[in-house]
Amino acid sequence: MSQIGFYGLGSMGTGMALNLQKHLQDTKQPNLRYSNRTLSKGDCLKAARGIEEPDYISLVKSCDIIFTMISNDKVLNELVESALSTGSISGKIFVDTSTVHPNTVARASEKLTKAGASFVASPVFGASAVAAAGKLIFAMAGPKDTTEKLKPLVLNVMGRSIIDLGEEVSKSSMLKIAGNVMVIGLMELISEVQVFAEKVGLGTATMEGMIADMFGPVAESYSKRLTTGAYAPPHGTAPGFAVSLAIKDAKHAISIANDHDMRLNVSEAALSHMLNARAYAGESLDSSSMYGTVRHESGLPFWTENSRQSS
């Protein structure tokens, strides 16, 4: 039986790894080995009988299939170099589920494949609550025999469905970035409409009811990030989807569009609002914090009564 490993226990990775460990236990497979830069974040996995590895290199050495869920391209590049530094990764399977640029996954695939390993790029759609519920959508690309082997570890374990994008790894990353053009654009639009509703006296609750009825639970959940104050969570509480990660995604989308002679005007507006929010209120903000900037630009305070009250 293969030994499975998981690296990256942030907002998304923790729920995914817990679901994976539960599946391995239920199906009497070896317990999940895990690691994270901040090891204490794995305490919940240890309590679920996961096995801690001190760092990524130890994890790679002890596992056959290694999932990663980390913040950005730079970290993935570092992990690839760490894996290569172990000397022998032939036959191992690396599955990155983060959101990174298509060129980054293409390079990772080339390097790992040259060393005799397989690489699958499988970014996911769904917020951290969806990850915890095991209902993510996986956009998967990589060698066919490898993606087939991974399906039982994903379907009804960490995810509700897999979008198969074939063997070219950059395709799944491209779909994820295209999907995030929608996500970030929708957040920008809902931010604007909620400020409009407040300014003209309709009120955000009335607007949220209409958004839910007309546009469904996803749009409603984005509106709730604003109205519950989750766009600027209390100090010490991690945001659901950190603003810096959404800034990375918007920048990737805008630069890819520019490479193809087009502009993403909505993404550009959202990016500018997110950058201003981060400059005004610091790192610890959700991707939806463009709402604070839209409020500010419209003569309202950046904060609401439900958000935190200071930078």
Ligand SMILES: NC(=O)c1ccc[n+]([C@@H]2O[C@H](COP(=O)([O-])OP(=O)(O)OC[C@H]3O[C@@H](n4cnc5c(N)ncnc54)[C@H](OP(=O)(O)O)[C@@H]3O)[C@@H](O)[C@H]2O)c1
């Ligand atoms: N949150 C969402 O709603 C969502 C949805 C879909 C996709 N995504 C994508 O999924 C990925 C993870 O998102 P997340 O929300 O889980 O992010 P997160 O909570 O910020 O977690 C990031 C993870 O990367 C690790 N990390 C950061 N810098 C590192 C470094 N220099 N070396 C080693 N590890 C490092 C962190 O370790 P520490 O714990 O030590 O900080 C943590 O495990 C991102 O690419 C994001 O764009 C997020």
